[in-house]
Amino acid sequence: MKTLSIAGVTETTASSNIHKTGNHPLGKDDFLKILVAQLQNQDPTKPMEDTQFISQMAQFSSLEQMQNVSKTNSLQQAMMSIGNDVKADISNGSNGQELVFGRVVGVQPKGDDIYLTLDSGRQIKDSEVNTLMGPEGMLQEARNLVGKNIYLKNPNGPGHGKEVQVINEKTNTDEKGRTQIELQTSDGQAIGMKDIWNVAADTGKL
Structure with missing residues (x-):
C-alpha cells in the first residue's frame, strides 16, 4: 500500500502486487518464466493437459492486464501533480536523508518508475x-521552519553544508508574477526552499 498526504488529507492506493516471492512482487515476466520452465521439465509421458495450459495462460494474461492498468493509474496520478508543490524525503x-521541495513541471516514465521533474530541473x-x-x-x-536550525545543501558536492537558523520568512513576486518564498537565516543569507538539505535535530539557537 502507498499512503500520500495531500493538503492534510491522506489517500491510500492499492498496490499492484498480485503475487509475491520473498519481498519482491511476482510480475508477468516471472510468471512466464515459470510457465516455460514447467513446459521444459514436464514428464513426456504425462504432458500438461490443454485445460491446465489454457488456465495458466489465462492467469498470465489477467496478471499482465492488471499490472498495465496499475501502471496507467500511477501515471495518471503523477500527471495530476503537475503545477503543484511537493515535498519529498530522499x-x-x-x-543521510534529504528534504526536497519544488513545483512539478513534468512527468517522465522510466522503466518501472515514474519521475517527476521539478521547477529546479531536478527529477525525483x-x-x-x-x-x-x-x-x-x-x-x-x-513558516514552520522559522526558529529552527537547518542544514543547507553542500554547494561543493553531495551531503549537507553549514548549519544555520531560520529567523524569518517572506514572499516576493518575480517578473512572471509568481510568488517566491525567501528564508532569512542567522548568518544574513536569503535562501529558497530548494537550498535546504534537512532540518537539524537540535533546533536551539546558534
Missing part, C-alpha cells in the same frame, strides 16, 4: 513524494 545513503521518483501541497502549502512549510 535517502542519500551515507549522506513519485514514490519519494510524501506531501502534495495545496496553494498555501509551501508557504506554511516555510
Whole structure:
C-alpha cells in the first residue's frame, strides 16, 4: 500500500502486487518464466493437459492486464501533480536523508518508475513524494521552519553544508508574477526552499 498526504488529507492506493516471492512482487515476466520452465521439465509421458495450459495462460494474461492498468493509474496520478508543490524525503545513503521541495513541471516514465521533474530541473521518483501541497502549502512549510536550525545543501558536492537558523520568512513576486518564498537565516543569507538539505535535530539557537 502507498499512503500520500495531500493538503492534510491522506489517500491510500492499492498496490499492484498480485503475487509475491520473498519481498519482491511476482510480475508477468516471472510468471512466464515459470510457465516455460514447467513446459521444459514436464514428464513426456504425462504432458500438461490443454485445460491446465489454457488456465495458466489465462492467469498470465489477467496478471499482465492488471499490472498495465496499475501502471496507467500511477501515471495518471503523477500527471495530476503537475503545477503543484511537493515535498519529498530522499535517502542519500551515507549522506543521510534529504528534504526536497519544488513545483512539478513534468512527468517522465522510466522503466518501472515514474519521475517527476521539478521547477529546479531536478527529477525525483513519485514514490519519494510524501506531501502534495495545496496553494498555501509551501508557504506554511516555510513558516514552520522559522526558529529552527537547518542544514543547507553542500554547494561543493553531495551531503549537507553549514548549519544555520531560520529567523524569518517572506514572499516576493518575480517578473512572471509568481510568488517566491525567501528564508532569512542567522548568518544574513536569503535562501529558497530548494537550498535546504534537512532540518537539524537540535533546533536551539546558534
